[in-house]
Amino acid sequence: MNPPSMEKTTVEQISAPPMGEPAAVDVEYAWQGNNRVVLLENGEAYFPRVFEAMRQARTEILLETFIVFEDKVGNELQQVLIEAARRGVRVTVSFDGFGCGELSTGYLAALNEAGVHIQIFDPAPKHLGFRTNWFRRLHRKIVVVDGTIAFLGGINFSADHLADFGPEAKQDYSVEVQGPAVADIHHFALLQSGRPARAKYWWQRRRQRRSELAFSDHDGQVRLVYRDNGDHRTDIEEVYRQVLRSAQRRVVIANAYFFPGYRLLREIRNAARRGVEVRLILQGQPDMLVAKLAARMTYDYLLKSGVQIHEYCERPLHGKVALVDEDWCTVGSSNLDPLSLSMNLEANVLIRDRAFNRELFERLEDLSANHCKAMSPDKAPRGRVWHMTVGFLVFHFLRHFPAWAGWLPAHKPRLKAFIHPAGSDHHEPL
Known part of the structure; x- marks a missing residue:
């Protein structure tokens, strides 16, 4: 699906007021056993698996990413998310305001009109043609589908992670996780998106600094x-x-x-x-x-x-x-x-x-x-x-x-909810 407009977005003009900082998660997640972990090398392995999982989603897709480009990968991501939202899946995406700062209004509006909940991390206008929000970026790349399968690594949603991009194609890695550890990744992603998550009991909230020296007799452990x-x-x-x-x-x-x-x-x-x-x-x-x-x-x-x-x-x-x-x-x-x-x-x-x-x-x-x-x-x-x-x-x-x-003068980055400039009310306040 092509975006209805290629006009470049000015996020501060088409966003709701700041929703605040990403939620603090005062917990160190413990080791979880009995997981299936698959190594995904480069976009050739990663994109087919993550898009297929999204196409099979029944209830929820949570996505955080640093970069989305309006190329063949970004456009396929847009189409998959729109299709999921239209069949009733709750889709929440968090885009970094620097890495995704060049997305067109049309690209974001098409997602929003389909019911995708979009939030921009620390958007900022250009000054003299240059971006100034270089630091304290949302650099994570996380996808969680239905709370049962998670993807995490270094791969962005852009065609430069595919070999056919040419000499500048990136060499990169991600993992697909299924098993008990997905519950922790899901809990973390929910809180970071501003969505409510089931509270941890006091013994789970306590800091759980586990020694990396401990030998494990069982494979499939993830933290x-x-x-x-x-x-x-x-x-x-x-x-x-x-x-x-x-x-x-x-x-x-x-x-x-x-x-x-x-x-x-x-x-x-x-x-x-x-x-x-x-x-x-x-x-x-x-x-x-x-x-x-x-x-x-x-x-x-x-x-x-x-x-x-x-x-x-x-x-x-x-x-x-x-x-x-x-x-x-x-x-x-x-x-x-x-x-x-x-x-x-x-x-x-x-x-x-x-x-x-x-x-x-x-x-x-x-x-x-x-x-x-x-x-x-x-x-x-x-x-x-x-x-x-x-x-x-x-x-x-x-x-x-x-x-x-820590001494550098810095604003506190904020999440802003994207709302269609025409006034679409598909976004629910978080």
Whole structure:
């Protein structure tokens, strides 16, 4: 279905008054067993599965995403959501005001007229032709259908996640989850959308910080972790640091935007120093040059400690995945850079499943062996006085950035409900 108008949206003119900040979720979700988890690599695997699940939806679709483009993927998403809403499925979508800021009024209005509940996270007008709402983005990519199947990862609804897009097509990963863990993802997505969710009992509300060191005798265990600007500012980073300290044999991290803080860099270095095989797969053909330049600032520090670094050079790497030993994995939306670790709203799933770990390892092994360039200490940017000086300053900036980020003057991002400019009343106040 083509949108009725290609006029560009000005969200602040066609939205209801602010509904407030996304709901705080003061709970750390526990490990849930007996789940089925499927790795979905790139849009070729992800889009057919998520669209089919939406087409089979009977009661509810919850969707959060950073980017939707009006291309063949975005238009198919629009059509699938319209069809679901028209057959009586309650559809609630949350679009980021920066990543989805170029969607036309017609695209959004067609969804709204069909009964889709649309909300925009932190919309803002352009100033002198440029967007200014760069920071504190809704960066999560979550879909939950009927409370029984969930999708979570790094893939946006855009055609640049498909190989036929060309040299700029992204390499990325997501997961499909079915089982008890979906209830936690559903609960989280409901609260974030402003919808009421069943209250947790007091023993469920209590913070449930479970050790990542604990060995699991059962596969199919999944746990949701997230980052917000409230009580869970460092949860994802802390999980990474904890599993790195516990690693015994191997660590593989594939991450698009790699510029972590000092403490995480130190845990990566320390794991390699004690004999763990640590491999990083990073961008060699970046979609943003600054990402490659920033990552390379860390190479000398890591390579001289025995960390293996491989740059993926075939197309832009957009993945946010990692595995430790033969049991533990994570897939999600969080990069290992200051924006994801200190500002954006992010969500990952942690997975304890040997078969899933083995499959992810084999995919990343093929990627690093056949499609990457291995970096060596002599190739690392080093040796010049100016570079050593810049490296020193950047390194210590990384060390202190998370604390400094909290001092930055910042508005509190808001959710705004989209209402058809003609006055459609399909939206119910949340």
